[in-house]
Amino acid sequence: MLRLSTRLFATFCCSLGLTALGGAQEAVRWLPGDCNAVLVIDVAAAYKSPVAVQNQWAKKVAESFIAQEVFLPPTAKRVTIGAQLDFNEALTSVSQNVVMELKPGADLASVAALTGGETEMVSERAGLTMEGGRYVVEAAPQLWLMAQPGGRQAGLRWARAGANSESRLTPFLKSAAELASEEFPIIVSLDLADAVQAGAAMSILQDLPGAPLKGAALDAAAKVLTGTQGILCKVHLGTTRAAQVRIEFSQSAAPLVPIALPLAQAVLQQWGASLEDTKAWKARAESYALVFDGELSATGLKRLISVVNPSFIPASGGNSEASQASAVVTASQKYIRSIQHELDSLQATLKRTRDNHALWFERSGKTIDGLPLKNVDSDLQVYGSRVSRSLRYQAQAERMGNVRAGTRLAQTQANTYFSGIGPYGGVYQNVPGGNAPAINAEENEASRNVRFSEWKQIEDGMSEIRRKLTQKYSEDF
Numbered sequence: 001m002l003r004l005s006t007r008l009f010a011t012f013c014c015s016l017g018l019t020a021l022g023g024a025q026e027a028v029r030w031l032p033g034d035c036n037a038v039l040v041i042d043v044a045a046a047y048k049s050p051v052a053v054q055n056q057w058a059k060k061v062a063e064s065f066i067a068q069e070v071f072l073p074p075t076a077k078r079v080t081i082g083a084q085l086d087f088n089e090a091l092t093s094v095s096q097n098v099v100m101e102l103k104p105g106a107d108l109a110s111v112a113a114l115t116g117g118e119t120e121m122v123s124e125r126a127g128l129t130m131e132g133g134r135y136v137v138e139a140a141p142q143l144w145l146m147a148q149p150g151g152r153q154a155g156l157r158w159a160r161a162g163a164n165s166e167s168r169l170t171p172f173l174k175s176a177a178e179l180a181s182e183e184f185p186i187i188v189s190l191d192l193a194d195a196v197q198a199g200a201a202m203s204i205l206q207d208l209p210g211a212p213l214k215g216a217a218l219d220a221a222a223k224v225l226t227g228t229q230g231i232l233c234k235v236h237l238g239t240t241r242a243a244q245v246r247i248e249f250s251q252s253a254a255p256l257v258p259i260a261l262p263l264a265q266a267v268l269q270q271w272g273a274s275l276e277d278t279k280a281w282k283a284r285a286e287s288y289a290l291v292f293d294g295e296l297s298a299t300g301l302k303r304l305i306s307v308v309n310p311s312f313i314p315a316s317g318g319n320s321e322a323s324q325a326s327a328v329v330t331a332s333q334k335y336i337r338s339i340q341h342e343l344d345s346l347q348a349t350l351k352r353t354r355d356n357h358a359l360w361f362e363r364s365g366k367t368i369d370g371l372p373l374k375n376v377d378s379d380l381q382v383y384g385s386r387v388s389r390s391l392r393y394q395a396q397a398e399r400m401g402n403v404r405a406g407t408r409l410a411q412t413q414a415n416t417y418f419s420g421i422g423p424y425g426g427v428y429q430n431v432p433g434g435n436a437p438a439i440n441a442e443e444n445e446a447s448r449n450v451r452f453s454e455w456k457q458i459e460d461g462m463s464e465i466r467r468k469l470t471q472k473y474s475e476d477f
Helices: 004-010 023-028 043-048 048-056 057-066 108-117 149-160 169-176 199-204 215-226 254-270 276-280 298-306 320-324 327-352 358-369 378-407 434-471
Strands: 039-042 075-084 090-103 117-122 126-130 133-139 143-148 187-192 230-237 242-251 282-286 289-296 413-423 425-432
Touching: 023 075, 023 090, 023 169, 039 043, 039 169, 043 048, 043 057, 043 075, 048 057, 048 230, 057 199, 108 117, 108 126, 108 133, 117 425, 126 149, 143 149, 149 199, 169 187, 169 230, 169 298, 187 298, 199 215, 199 254, 215 254, 230 298, 242 298, 254 276, 254 282, 254 289, 289 298, 298 327, 327 358, 327 378, 327 434, 358 378
Parallel strands: none
Antiparallel strands: 039 075, 039 187, 075 090, 090 143, 117 126, 126 133, 133 143, 187 230, 230 242, 242 289, 282 289, 413 425
């Protein structure tokens, strides 16, 4: 880990003051109109919360920023991220636009000095190139932009276009973004207007455990669900993490009240994003909305934020004594700790639930792919690449299992061959069709077999690379 003088580190981790910008209203004017999801983090308010102080969030984010794991400067006051998500592909992020508001005095040259990035001036605008293809441009004093994907070209064109006189976002997203405050420093919102088809709504309701709705009640609930307008999640940070989630509809939500919690969990499962935390949440109806309240675990908060930005949460801080070692050893130790942290977080979720977690496999793979590689041992880089490919392979195996199950339900007999595209082989099946529970059980078993095999290879590989690096550098890994 890079070493900072006490004075420099204190400067970057000092209490955050107010900027001269217009807060959320200023930020949302920069976001493109095709965004259908927005994440707002009032960083200053979040860092003041008891849970953040107890868990040293400011320090961990500063360390991860310096190591280029995330781009969240310790001088940030507020971060607003607009994303375009593909709702048909388990919330896959098509693009992200990041707007950072910072305390006065922050500049990209200081960031470059800490992270090793390269600064330049383009048409009187400062730009910063960092590892992983990230490019940050200073659009105005104390306001930085970062576009993903697209890097330098997308960022500079975005800055030249400037902010719109009025927000381009839908009214739902704009209103949600402006709710960030000291009471609710984290806001996540998804615009779902026109996204839910009648057939999909009916299918979700019919597949609920025990099929609780029938006849006219089922038709009424499907009509309400088809008119879904959006989801708003507000997170309060006290001694614990508490979430309030509102699902807004175009008409009264009364027909959905009897199935509120199972419905919420089913929708999340459709996206591969089910949270264990929701099982203890309470539900109620408020006119045209269903409202859910409950606590979030640390993993649950990370998963929630990753819906909009998969790589925004830093890995664990690690052991500061490692900074005494060589650059290669330090970078490699941090890299392997980050991989282990991501795997532990993912595995904890898988052990708690039986839901489809293909989305989290893919996002964990992306997070590992995005880890900084500077000075990292070449053999360790190869291992990290194999892990990320394996996670994506497991995600595909789960999704293909769901596809095979659907096909078998429509046929009386199916011979299925699933080609092994992952780094550790493939699966062959020859199984007859049958009733739905049996089919789902068989396909779930096939996915579990893939997961067991792949995870064993990952764990064996982790043990082997640790042994090899320890022998090579005479340091613990």
